[in-house]
Each structure stands twice: as C-alpha cells, then as structure tokens.
Amino acid sequence: MSNQIAVGIDLGGTNIVTALITDDGAVVGMASRRTDAQRGAENVVSEMAESVRQLIEKHSVPINDVVGLGIGAPGPLRLREGMIHRSANLPGWQDVPIRQWLQEKSELPVQLENDANAAAYAEHWVGAGKGAGDLVTLTLGTGIGAGSIIDGEILRGHFQNAAEFGHTIVELDGRPCTCGQRGCLEQYASPGNIAKYAIEQIRKGSKSSLGPVLKANGAFDSQAIAEAALAGDSLADTIWDEACRYIALACVNIQHTVNPEILVLAGGMSKSGDFLLGRVRQHFAAQSWKIFDDAPRIVLSELGGNAGVIGAAGLAWKAHHNGTASINFASGVRSAE
Template identity: 35%
Template sequence: MVRKLIGIDLGGTTTKLAFLTDSGEILDKWAITTDVSANGENIVPNIINSIAKKMEDSDHKIDDFIGIGMGTPGSVNREEGTVIGAYNLNWKTTQHIKDQIEKALGLPFALDNDANVASLGEYWKGAGSKDSDVVFVTLGTGVGGGVIVNGELAHGVNGGAGEIGHITVEPGGFECTCGKRGCLEQYASATGVVKVAKNLSSEFTGQSRLKEMINSGEEVTSKVVFFLADNGDIFANQVVDHVCYYLGLALANVGNTLNPDNIVIGGGVSNAGNTLLQPTTKYFQENAFRPVRDSTKIRLAQLGNDAGVIGAGSLALRNINK
C-alpha cells in the first residue's frame, strides 16, 4: 500500500491542499478561500472540513494517510504547533493549530513557516533536488527565504534563519513593515518593484509607457514592469536593472555566508524568467567572493504554485521519520 501524505499551504487569500504519495507525487489537489473574518477563527475548521469532505468524495480513508504537514505565515512554534502574528490571517493571538488538526483527523501533524515549507518542496522535487545545500528565495507580495544545509532546514536560535527579505540592501532606504529601513523586501517583492519604479520615475525624462502609466495614475504591477522591459521600454529596463542589482547584492551576501550549491528564486516575481535571472546573476557575480561565484549557481524555481503543498508533504514525512 502506498503511504499517503496531506499537504496544506495556508495563504492570506487562498489555502491550497493536496494528497500526495510518500515519494512526493501529487494525487489530488484543490484550493479553498481563506476566511479571515472573526479573527481568523474559521480558518482551521474550514481546512479540517475540506480534508474530510475530499476524503469522502475521493474514496480515501484516514487509514490511507500517515501524516499532515502545513506551511503558514506568521511566527511558528514548531514544537507546540502554534502560530502567532500572522496579520494577513487576522491571527493576532496564539493559534493552537496542531492540537485542533490532530484531534479532528487523528494524524501526526507538523507545522513550519510558509517560506521554509516552499523551500522543502523545491528541495524535494524541484530545482534543488540534486543538492544537499540550497538556499531558496521567494519573491511574492513580500520576500521570504529558506536555508537547507546538509539536507536539513536551518531555523536559527529564534526561528529567524532564512529571513533574506530583511537583508539591508540600501542603508536608510525605504521603510519596511518590519520597522527597519532598506530591506530587500522593499525593492524586490512585487510591491517593491512598483515602489522602485515610482521612485525613479521623476528622474526619467525620455519616452516611456511605464512613466506615462505612473504619471496618469494607471495601475502598475511588477508584471507590467517586466512585460514593458521585455518589450524595449527604456525606463522599465532601468527599473528592472535597479531591482536586480539589489537582489544580486543580497544573494551574493547569502552566497558568501553559506556557499550553497544553488540559490533558487521562486514566487510570482520569478515568472519574469530570464529578464530577472540574467541581470541578477550578473550582479551576484560582481559581488560574490570568487570561490563562491565559481561554485554557487542562481536558478529559477520549477514547481510554481505546487511548491507549498509538496513541501508540506515533505514536512509531514520528515516529522514521521524523525
């Protein structure tokens, strides 16, 4: 009998769920809306009900499964299986997730930070699957990261390992939601790219569709910036170059500290592909120590939106095999 796993990727708007084999193949995947009303008190019950219903509809039994893993925003206590400070979920107080899910479903449950869990997914089945030392960076609404050393996630003494989004790339720069200034997150996240564009637009005097859009108050997204750059907009290319400079600098600092086999870039912004990868790699190489530059590669993630649920499956398996 194939031992099966349940993976949960909890996000601020959508929760993705999957049934997987113990070798990481997705058997069934689906998504539900994350209900953040009433201080997020419906989130975990909705997840439990959705899993139970999916089992019923697909003729699975609890006995087919060996464990559940979940990635979540916020500060995670892995031993207790609790989360606090996930503000996009309205979780301001400690949430006892492990207790609720284990009690309802009767399976061993493991919990970790969402960026760490997505990292496990790419490490298990994606762009990092051939190596034992890999760093993952997710460029989404924010910038997250995960560090895997000798096949194990690094958490640090207070869970702060892998906070690549809070590497300072511009001392005294844009104010970050974390309270400090000049964090990578403020320059290379989806919102950061737009912030860089708006900040630079006043200095640009040439013809540019991107500048026109900013001046006329049209909605500008990171996707638009990269699209226009791809299509020859000079100002959009300047913005992308700025963003990639900051990203390459931060990744060089990570490389100089850890010298991993690969640094893997994922998240929505990474959909820009080579338009992001090539200049980032150039600035990485300019700022990396030569032995690091010659051995650490920058790569794009491969799993897309499935990284979180696959990583959550991996987390469940590691928890059982401990």
C-alpha cells in the same frame, strides 16, 4: 504501503490550498478555498480540516492510508509550541495554537512549518534542487520569503526564525519596511515594492510606456515592468535592473553565510524566467568575490506556486519516516500507522 498519502496545506492570506501528495512528491489531488481570516482563527482551522476531509473523501483515500498532515503558514511562528505568533496576512491572529487545533479536528499528526521553509524543502525534495543537500530559496512574492536547507534539514536557529533574507538590510537608513527596520531587501526587490516604486516615479513625472497603463488601470505589477523593459522602456529597464542587482547582492551574502550549492528564485517575479535569471546571474558574477570558486548555481523554481503545499506534505512524510509523527491529545499519544 504504495497507497499511502500525506496531506499538505498552504495557508495563505487569500487562499487555503490543500493537496494529497505521494511519497515521491506527486500531486494526487488538490483543492483551494478562500481564507476568511476575519471570521477568526478557529473558524479557519475548521475550514482547513473540512477541506482535508472532503479531499480525502473525493479521492476515496481510507483515513488509515494518510500518514499525516503538514501545514505551511505565514510567520513569524512559534514552531516549538506549534503556534502562529502573528501574521500580516492574517489580521488579528495572535499566538494561534494551529498544530493542536488541527490535530484535534483532523485526528492526524500535524507538522507546522513556515511557508517559505516548506517551499525550500519542496525544491530540495522534488524540485529545482532535487538531490542537493544545501539549498536556499528566495520567494519573490508580495514580500521576499526565504528558506534555507542545510545538509537536508531546514535551518531554524535558536529563535526558530532563521533565513529571513527578505529582511536582511541592504541599505543603511534605507526605505522603511513593514517589519520596523529600514533598508530591507524586500523594499528594493520584491515585485510589489518595485511596482510601487515605478508608479511613484511615473506620478512624479518620469516618462514611460507604463504611464498610459497606470492611467487606464490605476496600477500595474512587476510582470508589466519586465515586459516594458523587454520592449525597450528605459524607466522600466532601470527599475528591473536595479531590483536584479539587489537580488544578486542578496545572493552574494547568502553565498558567504550559508554557502549553498543551489539558490532557487521563486515567486511571482520568477515568471519572467530568463529575464530575471540572466540579469541576476550577470550582477552576481560582477559582485561576487574572485578568490574562491564557491558560487551557488542560481536557478528558477520548478514547482512554482505549488512548492509550499508540496513541501508541507513532504515534511509530513519526513516525520512519518523518522517516526516522529504523533498526536498529543489530552488523553494520550497516538502514533500514525
């Protein structure tokens, strides 16, 4: 039993990360290769299966010791059908039956999950919210991904697409979002968008120490904004603080809808550590209600960029323990031993 292992895959628009994960969440081995999404979904799935095969071989794991495979993929997904419906990060993909294809190519039971949900599951399983049954993760990446764990289970909702907190509207008739709505949280608080906003302000003539950086490099990221703000740059501080206010607003709304014990901040912006956490906590305290003490503990991710791949494997372990890990071939069903 102790030699058993689960495979996690984090399918991103840029990279496919594959990892071997033990039953207590330890990473035994990890590999990464580029996602060549333009070559089509079936080729990418073959690459994924090949990456799994190579990693298992490299670590001399007998195939019978592999309890299953979990994949975290960008959504929206059709989870019941095991499909990627479409994805901004995987251009041209439409209703790709990734679970079935990967089962056939890997001959392993496959669990498909939204990547943000997989990351939330990992933080609940072995990360910043270990032991907490009720947890929400906000992944402040290119956009804002979110996952919600309630009583140890991923919150899905009727359409299997719950917890899209990045697309909760924080400004009526606000900035247009890539999703078709206006005023989405991720337009005001994701690292990519605050960098875009700062660049716009500088191009319009706002004075900032980031001006010369923009001139030299043509761009900068949210980390540069945090550093400039810490160094006393007034424009950078205003923009960073505003983003933290919007994140705090989202945290208050999550407090009242999901009522989690822990709220994990993850993704690129969380690399700024206490400068993010301190501001968000401060604005949360100012905005949150005063009539009942049910504020979540707001913390930073402990798993960083590995949360997705660890969580995906964690879901393969969960299915294995629950006895729901099986492969449906045209010829019949095989349960993983």
